[in-house]
Amino acid sequence: MNEHSRAYRGWRMVAVCFAVATLAWGFGFYGQGVYxxxxxxxxxxxxxxxxGAVTGFYFVSAIMVAFVADWIARFGAPRVxxxxxxxxxxxxxxxxxxxxxxxxxAVYLLMSLGWASTSLAAITTVLGMWFSARRGLAxxxxxxxxxxxxxxVVPAVQALIDAKGFETAMLVGGALLALVGxxxxxxxxxxxxxxxxxxxxxxxxxxxxxxxxxxRFWSIAGAFAIVWVTQTAFLTHxxxxxxxxxxxxxxxxxxxxxxxxxxxxxxxMGSVVDRxxxxxxxxxxxxxxxxxxxxxxxxxxxxxxxxxxxxxxLSVGNVITxxxxxxxxxxxxxxxGGVVALLTSVTQMxxxxxxxxxxxxxxxxxxxxxxxxCCALLNVCAGAIVLLLxxxxxxx
Numbered sequence: 001m002n003e004h005s006r007a008y009r010g011w012r013m014v015a016v017c018f019a020v021a022t023l024a025w026g027f028g029f030y031g032q033g034v035y036x037x038x039x040x041x042x043x044x045x046x047x048x049x050x051x052g053a054v055t056g057f058y059f060v061s062a063i064m065v066a067f068v069a070d071w072i073a074r075f076g077a078p079r080v081x082x083x084x085x086x087x088x089x090x091x092x093x094x095x096x097x098x099x100x101x102x103x104x105x106a107v108y109l110l111m112s113l114g115w116a117s118t119s120l121a122a123i124t125t126v127l128g129m130w131f132s133a134r135r136g137l138a139x140x141x142x143x144x145x146x147x148x149x150x151x152x153v154v155p156a157v158q159a160l161i162d163a164k165g166f167e168t169a170m171l172v173g174g175a176l177l178a179l180v181g182x183x184x185x186x187x188x189x190x191x192x193x194x195x196x197x198x199x200x201x202x203x204x205x206x207x208x209x210x211x212x213x214x215x216r217f218w219s220i221a222g223a224f225a226i227v228w229v230t231q232t233a234f235l236t237h238x239x240x241x242x243x244x245x246x247x248x249x250x251x252x253x254x255x256x257x258x259x260x261x262x263x264x265x266x267x268x269m270g271s272v273v274d275r276x277x278x279x280x281x282x283x284x285x286x287x288x289x290x291x292x293x294x295x296x297x298x299x300x301x302x303x304x305x306x307x308x309x310x311x312x313x314l315s316v317g318n319v320i321t322x323x324x325x326x327x328x329x330x331x332x333x334x335x336x337g338g339v340v341a342l343l344t345s346v347t348q349m350x351x352x353x354x355x356x357x358x359x360x361x362x363x364x365x366x367x368x369x370x371x372x373x374c375c376a377l378l379n380v381c382a383g384a385i386v387l388l389l390x391x392x393x394x395x396x
Contacts (some may be wrong), residue, residue, distance in 0.1 A: 010130030021145030026153025051359030058352030084117025093174025096167035150259025228351025260312030
């Protein structure tokens with residue numbers, strides 16, 4: 001059946017990947033801000049120590065991401081994604097039980113395996129096997145689940161923490177991932193009888209080396225690596241940044257507003273993305289985030305914080321989606337899975353340092369103001385890179 005048909009079975013995979021993204025991003029990405037705030041409060045650890053664990057999580061997962069497409073080719077997508085759900089669930093459950101710093105780092109090491117196996121590279125590889133002509137739309141729709149994770153999971157986890165405590169909330173979250181997320185992936189994810197012409201699940205080692213020497217690849221990866229540094233930093237610290245003015249619950253609600261705006265931004269872009277210059281759209285998106293960050297520093301009032309959170313959020317989802325859409329436009333379809341996996345690995349490897357750098361900057365500066373301004377300047381640089389370093393013809 002043609003992928004342009006509404007009855008095409010691949011659209012069911014989009015729905016399943018949406019659910020996977022909701023759980024993966026809710027607990028593995030947006031949940032980091034909740035974990036950080038409560039670990040600081042309950043354990044008395046320094047911001048730099050906890051941020052360092054988050055950095056280790058992103059860095060190790062970034063290394064693993066480069067091999068996710070290979071794992072899927074060898075073991076099958078259902079097993080890889082289900083295993084990732086179980087690993088994330090075990091890590092989340094253990095997070096409420098840690099008492100020593102080494103335990104915290106061990107838990108985040110386990111979580112990194114789960115995040116790598118359930119996030120961007122895994123989802124795009126699965127959909128790359130089902131879609132070719134409509135791959136960009138399929139990925140965009142599935143990754144809307146990432147924003148849904150922030151909207152649904154963060155407030156729910158915060159409410160459960162307020163009602164039952166951090167330890168109980170983490171145990172419930174871990175059980176949800178292992179008992180709902182893992183069976184969902186194991187039973188509902190499937191491969192098509194005849195994969196789309198993507199080669200998405202079979203990247204070769206020599207292909208990785210070729211890409212790492214490609215100017216076109218780095219014109220994308222360099223820009224998004226910078227954006228991942230600033231975005232992972234801000235989203236991880238967002239509750240901590242907002243809490244002095246809004247309170248912990250109010251800050252969690254503002255995080256939900258950020259992710260709600262991310263959904264709106266992604267859906268708005270998805271309706272017109274095929275007619276847009278993807279690089280120009282990226283530049284405008286990251287510069288708008290820079291403006292929101294500057295506003296937070298200049299006018300730290302509740303109304304401005306809420307407005308800035310939503311303006312920043314409008315581009316959060318697009319920053320996650322746009323790299324794959326640029327790859328879809330500038331690389332041959334057969335290279336899609338391998339390029340996206342390596343691109344995700346590189347950008348997340350750099351982005352891994354964001355939370356720790358922002359935490360260190362806050363400790364050194366005595367506040368978040370100066371580090372946030374630095375994040376804004378980096379976003380402007382990223383916008384210039386992706387727009388001005390655009391190469392010529394499509395890479396084959």
